[in-house]
Amino acid sequence: MKQLDLHVPKHFSLIVVVGLILLLLTIVASIVLGARVVSIQELMDGLFYHNQDSYGANVVQKRISRTIFSLCCGAALGIAGVLMQSVTRNPLADPSILGVNTGAALFVVSGITFFNITTASQYIWLALIGAAITTIVVFGIGSMGRGGATPIKLVLAGAATTAALSSLVTAIMIPSQYAMDQFRFWQVGSVGVGSWESITIFIPFLLVGIIIAFVTAPALNALALGDDVATGLGVRPGILRLFAICAGVILCAITTALAGPIGFIGLLATHAMRLVIGPDFRFLIPMSALAGAIILTFSDVVGRLIGSPGELEVGIITAFIGAPILILLAKRSKVRSL
Numbered sequence: 001m002k003q004l005d006l007h008v009p010k011h012f013s014l015i016v017v018v019g020l021i022l023l024l025l026t027i028v029a030s031i032v033l034g035a036r037v038v039s040i041q042e043l044m045d046g047l048f049y050h051n052q053d054s055y056g057a058n059v060v061q062k063r064i065s066r067t068i069f070s071l072c073c074g075a076a077l078g079i080a081g082v083l084m085q086s087v088t089r090n091p092l093a094d095p096s097i098l099g100v101n102t103g104a105a106l107f108v109v110s111g112i113t114f115f116n117i118t119t120a121s122q123y124i125w126l127a128l129i130g131a132a133i134t135t136i137v138v139f140g141i142g143s144m145g146r147g148g149a150t151p152i153k154l155v156l157a158g159a160a161t162t163a164a165l166s167s168l169v170t171a172i173m174i175p176s177q178y179a180m181d182q183f184r185f186w187q188v189g190s191v192g193v194g195s196w197e198s199i200t201i202f203i204p205f206l207l208v209g210i211i212i213a214f215v216t217a218p219a220l221n222a223l224a225l226g227d228d229v230a231t232g233l234g235v236r237p238g239i240l241r242l243f244a245i246c247a248g249v250i251l252c253a254i255t256t257a258l259a260g261p262i263g264f265i266g267l268l269a270t271h272a273m274r275l276v277i278g279p280d281f282r283f284l285i286p287m288s289a290l291a292g293a294i295i296l297t298f299s300d301v302v303g304r305l306i307g308s309p310g311e312l313e314v315g316i317i318t319a320f321i322g323a324p325i326l327i328l329l330a331k332r333s334k335v336r337s338l
Helices: 012-032 040-048 055-088 100-115 120-142 151-173 177-188 196-223 227-232 237-259 265-277 281-306 314-332
Strands: none
Touching: 012 055, 012 265, 012 281, 040 055, 055 151, 055 196, 055 237, 055 265, 055 281, 100 120, 100 151, 100 237, 120 151, 120 237, 196 227, 196 237, 196 281, 227 237, 265 281, 265 314, 281 314
């Protein structure tokens, strides 16, 4: 593929430094703040003396795993948002546009209802299978007819599939009170279930998604210029979209399986970074991962503070933040590519 003449965004080093400082502050806030504010001594005990028997040190250790899990989920959703927007050339797209969340939800609720599945490790494979099958169906429908898998056909196929699968989820869930209770808890979206076990499960999938995203970044820049131009530059749009969608599905499905369907992170992170550094995917992908990690972890802290002495799930907080921004973007965006 011919290389596009793309340059480092203006003030990129400064933006990275500011982003890393915000990330550090968010991590500290996530560990220190909550229903119980830990002291400096408890923080030190939790960080450096793992055998400490104090309640505060145990709280810190639990929050460390929760924070790392939140960072992983936010980074995954940020990258998935970039990939879905690039594939559909729709600036308002997020992973749910291709039915990924709904496909994962259908298989999870089916597992809960028919196989009495309750553990995160079992949710993962069900969510991955459901998301993968849904994506294949959507991609197959969107590839029909002249022109192959065009953005508009993918969006329409995703919307139709999402509506159909949502009806199936409701039909399966309503007759079973147990399934409804289990699914309702999972559906809200929360990083409170984050543990070292879930992080260990999450990391390999996250690395696979990140590698695919970085490898395809130069070709995504060409695809943004249109299928004809991309083809002239040596890119095969259909194959590229398939790889990008696969990476997005992996990242979104693993996050959905472990934390529930958390919305708007991909949309918020990608738009924030695109405003600051521009559309070059070589820089947009890592910076969206950074922004997604910051936004999700900060939202989790806000949920803990607002809901004290309990907590408000992060999925609710991101919806409150993201919905008004989505409306604003929808009003201002002409969605030129469609």
